[in-house]
Amino acid sequence: MSDETNPTTISNDAPPHRYSADLALDLELRWQDWWDDNGTFEAPNPAGPLADPDSVAARGEKLFVLDMFPYPSGVGLHVGHPLGFIGTDVYSRFKRMTGHNVMYTMGFDAFGLPAEQYAVQTGTHPAITTDANIANMRRQLRRLGLSHDNRRSISTTDPEYYRWTQWIFSQIFNAWYDEEQQTARPIDELIAEFASGTRSTPDGRPWAELTAGERADIIDDRRLAYVSEAPVNWCPGLGTVVANEEVTSDGRSDRGNYPVFKRNMRQWMMRITAYADRLIDDLELLDWTDAIKSMQRNWIGRSHGAIVHFASPAGVITVFTTRPDTLFGASFMVLSPEHPLVDELTTPEQAAAIDEYRAEAGGKKDFERQDESKEKTGVFTGSFATNPINGERVPVWIADYVLMGYGTGAIMAVPCGDERDFEFATKFKLPIPAIQRPPRAWFDEQAIEPTLDTSQWPFAYVGNAPYVQSSNDTLDLNGVASVADGVAMTNAWLEANDAGEATINYKLRDWLFSRQRYWGEPFPIVYDAEGRAHTLPDELLPVELPETDSFSPRTFDAEDKFSNPESPLDRLSDWVDVELDLGEGIQTYRRDTNVMPQWAGSCWYEMRYLDPTNTERFVDREVEQYWMGPRTEVRPDHPGGVDLYVGGVEHAVLHLLYARFWHKVLFDLGHVSSKEPYARLFNQGYIQAAAFKDEREIYVEATEVEGDDTDGFTFNGEPVAREWGKMGKSLKNAVSPDEMYDQYGADTLRLYEMAMGPLDASRPWETSDVIGMYRFLQRLWRNMVDEETGACIVSKDPADDETRKLLHKTIDIVRTEMDELRFNTAIAKLIELNNAVTKLDVMPREVAEPMVKMLAPLVPHVAEELWRSLGHDGTIAYVEFPEADPALLVDEMIEYPVQINGKVRGHIQVAADADQQAVESAALADDKVNASLDGAVPKKVIVVPGRMVSIVI
RNA sequence: GCCCCGGUAGCCCAAUUGGCAGAGGCAACGGCCUCAAAAUCCGUCAAGUGUCGGUUCGAGUCCGACCCGGGGCACCA
CATH class of the missing domain: 1.10.730.10 (Isoleucyl-tRNA Synthetase; Domain 1)
Incomplete structure (x- = not known):
């Protein structure tokens, strides 16, 4: 310009x-x-290193305002980024002027892939680029005039910060979930219960008779952070495993967009599933939008149903169903191709077909198998199971529409009442017994005569309808009024006959917590000679990230699903092998060479803002209580937490779920007084910007495009097409705040x-x-x-x-x-x-x-x-x-519009305290109104005080 | 397919939750200033609220059906 x-x-x-x-x-x-x-914006604490109790009292009611933890990107800010920051700043400043002690600052979520990838490309240590990026972002933010308490700004990459991230990990590792009390407890209490005999061991032998290794296995099985050999998302292109939440619906990594494969690997997991119910139920306590709440509910995916046991030649096959009341209609079973009983169920005649199908299914990625539009496929195993409710012999099939990762990996197929099963049965000519009589209207819609001959039906009937052909000697559903009653009766029957029981199933899986990268928090874990994991004592924290020139994990061809992760830390043998005395005398231990995922640091950062320099605790108890304690004066069941949390909607099931989980563990273990981290969440919108594509479909620099809506847009004289998108580098439409400051x-x-x-x-x-x-x-x-x-x-x-x-x-x-x-x-x-x-x-x-x-x-x-x-x-x-x-x-005189049959025909001035009768009289006395009435007699006159007069004629 | 948002002047947005469709900004147009222009200043113009139907004295607002845009979920048994 x-x-x-x-x-x-x-x-x-x-x-x-x-x-x-x-x-x-x-x-x-x-x-x-x-x-x-x-130090204008320094907020006083009631206790701890930043204590200033007099000032706390003088400032007034506390208020904790928080922006979502930003990642210090190397390309700097554009004007879309600070929208939420400006909003929280305006709010914080307003609240300071209305008598509040406002906690408001900003730190940096600085571990993660981009800094590491940049380091690999340039050979610069990620710590250096990270520090430079943070400095640049601080400069840009300072220029906006944000009223942060700068003393409280932190970075997740600072050893004094991640010391406490590691400490929290140790707390989680050294805790177990007590299902009866619905709370996490220290692992020592579990050991004590086993030792005293108040809790019996899995196989019933007394604790004292178990070997040390057997005891450790039992304990390790119960920890909230545990190592397991389980199917995980292996991403060769990134050279690391990633969490379920980081895989997009088309089966790729949300960072880098590389293919992701299910592989069995030994990895760290977090037992977030133990908290599934509380994570759903406590949403009620939160002032969040329904959209975010429903995304979390959906992700956790709680469904009430029952497990049912079917006898088979390979032993019991257990299925999960949400409709146990339809068990009389279960005419076949379908197992996931990966189900462990498939080998044993497969008869010699079917072996070849089964092998072929499993090989084919195994070669597909999850998302390819989940393509709903594709026609059902499957193969008969050759074996039959027994439906426990009627003793019928039902064929057992495998099909890839049944997923090993949900429920038990096996279903009972009720084709008359489930569209997927109906399609499958139709295609493979399996029986479709009717067990409900659909209403007349349903048949009318399909333009067929009412019939229980399901071969006439175009698809399954799903819904409430009277049961038919649903009885045995001890259970009769025929005539039962509702699905709810049918379910309850069937569940009771299943339990009485040892054929199953009511249960709750979740989509949520445990959180895969280890990454084979360099730029993250090392685990505070060492392994002994037997390969048993031990936490390091707190006084040995932090476990600092070792220096190296080689930050890159080994990455592979993005499609090479049989490759194996190699963490950068593996290569540092001087660091990996360590001599320690963990109570057994000096021994050689081997360090864990994984690092934590980027989400770890953001699971508790708001609490470090409160007490950033505390060297004794991650946050002083009194300080946490003051800023985040439950506010029962606001609502009796207030969960505590940040008073206003502002950020984008994209973290609905990642950060927000993980942070709630960690916070609840810390609450259970008595470290915090709040049971939720974020009491109120506000999702700011995005700033979009016009982006322009030329005829090759390549984005051109938006600032250099000429023309307008009506005449069309051009770039260097060539026509370009406009679209709207998030502002950013890739769409070449970013506007920097620096330009705005200058202008x-x-x-x-x-x-x-x-x-x-x-x-x-x-x-x-x-x-x-x-x-x-x-x-x-x-x-x-x-x-x-x-x-x-x-x-x-x-x-x-x-x-x-x-x-x-x-x-x-x-x-x-x-x-x-x-x-x-x-x-x-x-x-x-x-x-x-x-x-x-x-x-x-x-x-x-x-x-x-x-x-x-x-x-x-x-x-x-x-x-x-x-x-x-x-x-x-x-x-x-x-x-x-x-x-x-x-x-x-209040005005002394008020102007009332006067409507006649809904149309404004005049205006009158009336004293503000005039009663309705006076207003009505004034309206009827008005010249213009009378002219419009033209002698007509009002049927009704409505006076809305302070608003208007409406005359009906 | 299901679940959330949203659709009001050329553009970004308001409208006390059922009460006169306009608060504010941009653009456009006219004027002041200037040799002229820009900037500043003053003034003006502009839609009947995505569509169809309903409730009401009265609907942008409530109800029903549909259309369009954005986001999320999706063979979850």
Whole structure:
């Protein structure tokens, strides 16, 4: 952009004290320094190293405002990133002015793949690039004027931080889940129960008779963090395993988009499934959007049902079903091709077909098998099982529509009531006995006569309907009114006959917690000569990430699913082998060479903000209680946690689920008083931006595109197509905040981002719109400061009544809107007030002072400057926010619109305290109304007090 | 296919939750200033609320069906 067309470039004759980008730059940098020098935004703690109890008392009610933990990216910020940060800053500043002690800071989630991949490419140690990226991001954020308590900023990569991440891991490792008490407990208590005999061992032998190894096996099986040989997601392209939550629905890694394969491997797992019920049930206590809650419920996937045992030549086959009441209709069984009983069930005649099918299924990725549109396939094993409810002999098949990873990996097929089973039965000519009589309407819809001959049915009937052919000697469902009753009766029968029982099944799997990478937290684990895992004692933490030049895991051809992970730490034998005394005398141990996933550091970071320098504990108890303790005055079952958590919706089932899980473990073990980390969650929208593709479908630099909607867009004279997408490098449509600072200053950028729409809505970025907010600040400035001399020009004369009323109405609305995070409407009201004052000859001080206070949260730099200009010392940050005088909010006269049959036909002025009869009389006396009535007699007159009059004729 | 959001002037967005469709900003147009222009300033214009139907004295708002856009889930037994 050339200087001639830059709207903010001040020409030579511009007044010296006009609010310009240069002036904004000057005062913004000055105030940012001032805030830092004076520790303006340091929040006092009630106890611990940052204790300042007097100040805590003086500040008022506590409030913890939190942004989602940012990753310090190497490419820097674009204007889409700070949307939420500006929102939390405005809110924090507002709350400080309304009597709150606000906890507000920001740290960096700095472990992870991008820094490591960059290190591999450039040979620079990830610690160096990470530090540089953090420094750059701190600079960009500081330039925005965010009111962070900088003493509390942390990085997950700092050994003083990950020391406590490792400590928490040790706590989880040394804990087990007591299903009866529904709580995690220290593992020592489990050992004590076994030792004392209050809990019997799995095989019943006394604890004292077990070998050390047998005892350890029993204990290790119960830990909340455990090593297991289980199917995991192996990603050769990344050279590491990844969690279920990190695999996209098309079977690729969410980072890097590489294929992911199911492989059995020995890996660390976290027993998050123990918390499945509490993670669902406690959603009730949270002030989160229904969208996020339903995503979490969906991911955990709790379904109530029953397991049913079918006898077979290979032993009992257990299935999970949500409809045990349909057991009479189970006419065959289907096992997943991977089911362990398949070999034994397969008859010699069927062996070849089964082998072929299993080889084929095994060669497919999960997502290929889950393609719903594809036709059902399967092979008969040759064996039959026995349906326990009616003794029928049912054929056992295998098919890839049954997944080993859900339920028991085997189903009872009820083709008349399940569409998948119906398709399968139809294709393979298996019997489809009817066990419900569908309603007449259902047959009418299919345009067939009602019949129980299922060969006439086009598909399965799913729903509530009377049972038929559903009885044996001891159970009769025929005539039972509802599915719920049928289920209950069948469950009772199953239990009475040892054929199954009611149960709950979850989609959620345990969390795969180890990664074969370099740039992450090392595990605080060593293995003894028998290969048994031990936690290191707390005094040996942190286990620092060893120095090396070779940060890369061995990666493989992305499709090479038979490759094996090789962690970078494996290669560091000096580090791996370690001599320690863990109570058995000095011995040689081998360190665990995995690192933790990136999510580990973000599972508890908000608590470290509270007490960042504490060397005794991850957070002081009293400090945690103060900032995050349950607020029963808000609601009796308040779970505690952060008061306002702002971030994007993309972490719905990753970070938010993992962090809740860790927090609950810490709660159970008595380390924190809050049972949830984030009491209120607000999902901010995204800033989208136009992106342009040329005819080769390649994105072109958006800033260099010319043209508009109606005439079409061109790039270098060639036509290009517009689309909307998330702002970013890949779409070549990023706008850097630095550009905005140069052109307008940070206050204008802040104001624009807050004014362009509600915080939770996604909206397109329009650089050309930013100038509106800049003009507003310019007008505001001009109303208070002489553009020639820089002198304050507000008048000490009182405001006229009308202006005063407008001021108080504005105060009233702005207070409410800011409290509700509706900054866009608050800004509109402030502009309206300023526009009204602009029309006056002078700005009265009576308006100027409250106006500056109201603007202080939004545009803090210019507000501080004007506050000084108005003759005040110090900062405006803790000045009390204006309160409206209720007497000035009511008008003496009210204008009522008068409707006749729904159309506005006139207006009347009535005293505000007039009763309904008086309003009605005034309406009927109005000339225009009478003219419209034209002699007609009103049938009805409706007076809505304070609103309108409606006449029906 | 299922579950969430959202659809209001050319554009971004308001509308006290059933009460006069407009608060604010951009753009456009006109004017002041200027030799001229930019910037600033002053003023003006603009949609009947995605579609169809219903409830009501009165519907952007409530109900029903559908269309479009964004997000999430999906052979989960």
